[in-house]
Each structure stands twice: as C-alpha cells, then as structure tokens.
Amino acid sequence: MDRIPDGRRDGRTVSPAEKAQARDVSLRRIGGLFTAHRGPLATVVAIIVASSIIAMATPFLLRAVIDRALPERDLTLLAWLVAGMVAVAAVTSVLGVAQTWISTRVGQQVMHRLRADVFAHLQRQSIGFFVRTRTGEVQSRITNDIGGMQAVVTSTATSIAANLTTVVATTIAMLALSWRLTLVSAVVLPPALWLTRRVARLRREITAQRQRELADLTVTIEEGLSVSGVRLAKTLGTGPALVDRFTASSARLVDLELRSELAGRWRMAAMSIVFAAIPAVIYLGAGLPGTAGTLTIGTLVAFTALQGNLFRPLMGLLNVGVTLTASLALFARIFEYLDLPVEVAEPARPVPLDPATARGHLRVEDVTFSYPGSDTAALAGVSLDVPAGTSLALVGETGSGKSTLAALISRLHDPDAGRITIDGIDLRDLRPADLAAVVGVVSQETYLLHGTVRDNLRYARPDATDADIEAATRAARIHDLIAALPDGYDTMVGSRGHRFSGGEQQRLAIARTLLRDPRILVLDEATSALDTETERAVQRALDELARGRTVVTIAHRLSTVRDADRIAVLDHGRIVESGTHDALLDRRGRYAALVG
Structure with a gap:
C-alpha cells in the first residue's frame, strides 16, 4: 500500500484526509x-x-x-x-x-x-x-x-x-x-x-x-x-x-x-x-x-x-x-x-473486579507518560500510594502534570512505563465498564446532554429509580432548585446544559456521579471556575460525595485541599514534595511558596 509521509506536497501541507485518499x-x-x-x-x-x-x-x-x-x-x-x-x-x-x-x-x-x-x-x-x-x-x-x-x-x-x-x-x-x-x-x-x-x-x-x-x-x-x-x-x-x-x-x-x-x-x-x-x-x-x-x-x-x-x-x-x-x-x-489502532485497548483476558466489593486502594507505581509528538515527559517516575478511604490532593503550577495523572487514573491514557493499580489490579487488566463503575470523575468541564434533567442523571445509571435520583440530587444540594422549576425533573437542560449556571451544572454532574456510587473519586479542578458563594455550595456537595471513598483532588485553590490526608506537589511531571498541609508548610518548600 502506498503511503504519503507527513510533510508537504507541491508546497502545501498534506492533510490526513488526503493521505486517506492515497490508500x-x-x-x-x-x-x-x-x-x-x-x-x-x-x-x-x-x-x-x-x-x-x-x-x-x-x-x-x-x-x-x-x-x-x-x-x-x-x-x-x-x-x-x-x-x-x-x-x-x-x-x-x-x-x-x-x-x-x-x-x-x-x-x-x-x-x-x-x-x-x-x-x-x-x-x-x-x-x-x-x-x-x-x-x-x-x-x-x-x-x-x-x-x-x-x-x-x-x-x-x-x-x-x-x-x-x-x-x-x-x-x-x-x-x-x-x-x-x-x-x-x-x-x-x-x-x-x-x-x-x-x-x-x-x-x-x-x-x-x-x-x-x-x-x-x-x-x-x-x-x-x-x-x-x-x-x-x-x-x-x-x-x-x-x-x-x-x-x-x-x-x-x-x-x-x-x-x-x-x-x-x-x-x-x-x-x-x-x-x-x-x-x-x-x-x-x-x-x-x-x-x-x-x-x-x-x-x-x-x-x-x-x-x-x-x-x-x-x-x-x-x-x-x-x-x-x-x-x-x-x-x-x-x-x-x-483501521485506526486502539491506543487504550480492552484487555484480552480481563481480571474481574466487582464494583460492589472493591475497596478502592489506589497505587501509582513509577509512572512515566508523554503525549504523542512531545519530546518532554508530562509525567516522569511518579509513585503514589492512596489507601482505601483516604484522600490525596495534587497541587502544582499549570502544566505540572496534575490533570495528566488524573486522566491516567481514569484510563483516558495508558502510561508509557510503570503501572496504576486498584486493589492490586493493573488498570489495563480491567474491563472498561468495571473501571468506570469503580472510578468516578467530576471535572471543571461539565457536559450535559440535550435532554431532561432526569435523562441526564439516568445516563449514568439507566436502571436508577426516581427515588435514587432524588436521593442523589439531595446529596448534591440541587434537588430544591430542580423541584422549583416549572417542569421539575422533566425540565430540558438545553444544549450542553446552558439552561443552568456553571455551579448548577457542576452539582448536576455530582449527582450523576453519586448515582454510580464509585469507590474512587477523581475531582479535577471541579470548582476552579466558580465564584466564591457557588464554590461553597458545590464544595458541600463534593464533601458529601467524597464521604467514605478514596478521593484524588486536583485544585488551584489550595484552601480546598488543606484537609486532605496527603498532599503531593508536582513540578514538571515529578513529585517534589508530599505530606500533610501542616508538614509541608513547616518545610517552607514549594508547597509553602504556592500557599504564600
């Protein structure tokens, strides 16, 4: 099969579409x-x-x-x-x-x-x-x-x-x-x-x-x-x-x-x-x-x-x-x-993991990862141990690798070296459905479907009853607002959720994650784009969501992570400090500089 290399042809860039036609x-x-x-x-x-x-x-x-x-x-x-x-x-x-x-x-x-x-x-x-x-x-x-x-x-x-x-x-x-x-x-x-x-x-x-x-x-x-x-x-x-x-x-x-x-x-x-x-x-x-x-x-x-x-x-x-x-x-x-290769492939022989009995012990073992086309590693030799039921906060400047690590934990990418495990099982050995049931993600970019509030919540768990949905929205501090709408849970959220404010969208996303009841929760700057008052409301919902779970939190506002069991400071893809809030302040190192 003839192939057209990346580059230029007749003085112009050859697009992937044109390369497809040459096949x-x-x-x-x-x-x-x-x-x-x-x-x-x-x-x-x-x-x-x-x-x-x-x-x-x-x-x-x-x-x-x-x-x-x-x-x-x-x-x-x-x-x-x-x-x-x-x-x-x-x-x-x-x-x-x-x-x-x-x-x-x-x-x-x-x-x-x-x-x-x-x-x-x-x-x-x-x-x-x-x-x-x-x-x-x-x-x-x-x-x-x-x-x-x-x-x-x-x-x-x-x-x-x-x-x-x-x-x-x-x-x-x-x-x-x-x-x-x-x-x-x-x-x-x-x-x-x-x-x-x-x-x-x-x-x-x-x-x-x-x-x-x-x-x-x-x-x-x-x-x-x-x-x-x-x-x-x-x-x-x-x-x-x-x-x-x-x-x-x-x-x-x-x-x-x-x-x-x-x-x-x-x-x-x-x-x-x-x-x-x-x-x-x-x-x-x-x-x-x-x-x-x-x-x-x-x-x-x-x-x-x-x-x-x-x-x-x-x-x-x-x-x-x-x-x-x-x-x-x-x-x-x-x-x-x-013919596109699957970069994150399903395992040929998956290891079973029952979401109902999973403990949620998360380990990151000497993980290195680079984005395609990049000469610089986004993560290099990162190792972390997050026991079941504890919380880990990842902090650092923009581009330090925090969101990349969060993406690896939810297996949006696979590491180039090292491995990430849940209860001792490599993520690459888990069925995608099992992993999604165990790991829940709430990010800054909330995506809501063009449908009713009820449809958006049931998207996470189609068999959820109305009672399950109401319990999740109450925990996410959003039930009263939904109930006050003219059509209640049958209200159309609009394209990409523009019917609701940013804080309301976040709480709907939290309720949707609650319905799945994951053992591990990844909070990727979930409140960074919100005003102070809205952030407090969302944070209360997040605290409810995090109760009894293993939590990995990424935040620019360090006030939201001070109570974490452990804080890891990332810099250029490497962990440069880790410990509790007070211990890191006493060291007067990178974390103290970020707080100050």
Whole structure:
C-alpha cells in the first residue's frame, strides 16, 4: 500500500484526509462486507439470471409475429405470441420487484453494520484521538461518507449481476440471429471502454475533493451553530466571517457537483451518438452483397431491437465501474477510521473486579507518560500510594502534570512505563465498564446532554429509580432548585446544559456521579471556575460525595485541599514534595511558596 509521509506536497501541507485518499482499497475487502449475506445474494443472482433468460424470449416472439403470424394471417398463433409477450413482461416485472426488495434489504443491512462498526470502533479510541481530530470531521465520516456509499453498497452487486447477465444473454441471442451483424455491433466496445476509464479516474478525484469539502462544511456548522460557537461569534463580531466561510465552502461544493455530473454526461452523450449510429450500420450491412437475401425482415427487426436493448445494460455495467472507482475515495476514508489502532485497548483476558466489593486502594507505581509528538515527559517516575478511604490532593503550577495523572487514573491514557493499580489490579487488566463503575470523575468541564434533567442523571445509571435520583440530587444540594422549576425533573437542560449556571451544572454532574456510587473519586479542578458563594455550595456537595471513598483532588485553590490526608506537589511531571498541609508548610518548600 502506498503511503504519503507527513510533510508537504507541491508546497502545501498534506492533510490526513488526503493521505486517506492515497490508500489502496482492496476490492476483496469491499466484497467482504457482503460475506454474511451470501444466501440472499445468491437468490438475487438466480432471480436476475432467470429474469434475463425469460426476457430474451421477447425478440424471438417478435420475429415469429412478423415472419409467420402476420404474413400467414394466423390469428391463433398471433394471439399466443402476443400473450407470450405480455406474460414475459409480467413475470420479469414480478421478479424485478423481488430482486429489488432483497438487494435493497441486504444493502441497508451492510450500511447499518458499517455505521455501527465505525461508531463502535471510534468509541474505543483514546481521548487523544478526539483531541487531534477536528470537530465535525468524525460526524462527516459517519454521515456524509457512509451516506455517499449507499448507492454503491445497495445496488452495485445486483447491478453487476443484472447487467452482466443481460449483456451475455442479449449477445447470445444476437449471435443466434446473426453472427455477422453481431460483429458489426461490437465496434462500440473500444470507445466505450476508453471513455469509461477516463471518466472513472476523473470521478474518483472529484469525489475525494467533494468529501473533504463536505467535512469542512460540517466542521463550520458544528463550530458556528453550537451554543458556544454562536456566543463566541456574537461577542467577537465574527458572524459575517463565518457566513462568508460557509458560503465559500458551499460554492466549492456546487462546482465539484457540476464537474462530477458533467464528467458523466459528456460520456453518455458520446455513447448515445455511437449507439444511435449502429442501427444505420446494421441496415447498411444487411444490404451488402454478402448478407443481402440471407436475413428476413423479422430477423432484422428483432436484431435491431436486441441491439437497442443492449445499450442500457452495457452502459449500466460501465457505469458501475465508474461509480465503484469513484467510491473508492469514500471507502478509503471509512477504512482509515476502521483501521485506526486502539491506543487504550480492552484487555484480552480481563481480571474481574466487582464494583460492589472493591475497596478502592489506589497505587501509582513509577509512572512515566508523554503525549504523542512531545519530546518532554508530562509525567516522569511518579509513585503514589492512596489507601482505601483516604484522600490525596495534587497541587502544582499549570502544566505540572496534575490533570495528566488524573486522566491516567481514569484510563483516558495508558502510561508509557510503570503501572496504576486498584486493589492490586493493573488498570489495563480491567474491563472498561468495571473501571468506570469503580472510578468516578467530576471535572471543571461539565457536559450535559440535550435532554431532561432526569435523562441526564439516568445516563449514568439507566436502571436508577426516581427515588435514587432524588436521593442523589439531595446529596448534591440541587434537588430544591430542580423541584422549583416549572417542569421539575422533566425540565430540558438545553444544549450542553446552558439552561443552568456553571455551579448548577457542576452539582448536576455530582449527582450523576453519586448515582454510580464509585469507590474512587477523581475531582479535577471541579470548582476552579466558580465564584466564591457557588464554590461553597458545590464544595458541600463534593464533601458529601467524597464521604467514605478514596478521593484524588486536583485544585488551584489550595484552601480546598488543606484537609486532605496527603498532599503531593508536582513540578514538571515529578513529585517534589508530599505530606500533610501542616508538614509541608513547616518545610517552607514549594508547597509553602504556592500557599504564600
């Protein structure tokens, strides 16, 4: 497989999307998408073959009408022949309906499986992948790219079978009528194949450009029409610039669509002219000395009808080649996501850990970690022991590694060296669901879904009863506020929770974590963005949440961590001091400087 290295091409940066288009996509792999549907596809092929064979009876019935029934005035024979034509049309129509139903069902099932596989695989990606990927790019791959495949996935296999069978059957019928005229008709193939090859290459290039442009358009919509994006645009006055960006991207899409359509139309126009000229050549050939008198009128009419009918399946077969070649750009983008390595993989042989009986003893053993592309370690040789039921506070300047360590404890990343254990079990040996049940996280960036308050709380525990939900919100000091709303727990929180203030969102997040009842709690600067009064309310909720649990707290405001059982001071990814609040103040070291 050819690879494009990171860097520049023709003086410009090569994007990941463009590198995806350079990947060779195996037709065998595309065909593998249909492996599970061999039975229905075999039925479709059988229907197509039967339909094509039955349809070939029509020109022979027509020849008999012209050469025998009409000249001989045989009404009985004429009635039977006409009835046969109607029966052929009826049978092929019924078979066509059955073929369409089966093939469309198979295609939609393949599309469903592809969408589900991509979504599931992306769910397994580490947080680093989503940090590196543009907002809207993922949505564009799943919606625009897979949506663009629909015509190929749902109809390509049946179209190939139907058109190929029809072409073969028609050619056999033409040879049976006149092999000489068949050779005359064959002159259309070379120009058809040449034009098709040119259009296929052009369509693939245009398709790749169009999908990149669609991704850019989706990114603009995601960034410009979200609540945060609209607020930013209005406060900075960048609305007109966003409109210009969207309009320019949309205009480029119009140009690409026009180029894609015209690339096919001029080929179709050229082929129509060629096919229109073939009957004239046939009539001329029928009058040449070598063939004159050897063909009946019925044979000539039937042959001309067959030759005319050959145009549609032959062009359909060539169009499939164009469409499939163009769609390789789409398959390349989707397979690129399916082939992404899982940086934080599920264990092949997970070690069981019952969240109900877990003690919550947390150990960090000589952990080192660097972010991809960074030459500096975010953490280097960090070791900590947090016994079950105790609290640890991590303090330090911005960039010292506090949030990185919190992310490792919840396994958003895996350490490059060393290990982190819960009750002696390496996090990498735990099922993600077990780890999520044992480790709860409340961060500064609270994310609420666009749904009701009840829906947001049940997102953490779908089987929670209304009584469980109320108990959690009371503990989080948010029940009274929710109950006072006109719709109570059925109040819509709005996009990203903008219906509530920052402190209220934090308390809803705390209630959501309480529903999970984790043994280990990670508080990542959960109150740093709040005013003093709101912070007090949230802190009381956090104190309730932390009761009886192992707690790791990260805070800039050192007043919130002074009561921790142990405080660790981080500096450039290393622990430089640790101890209680009073002991660290007595040392007059880094912690004392931070407090002072």
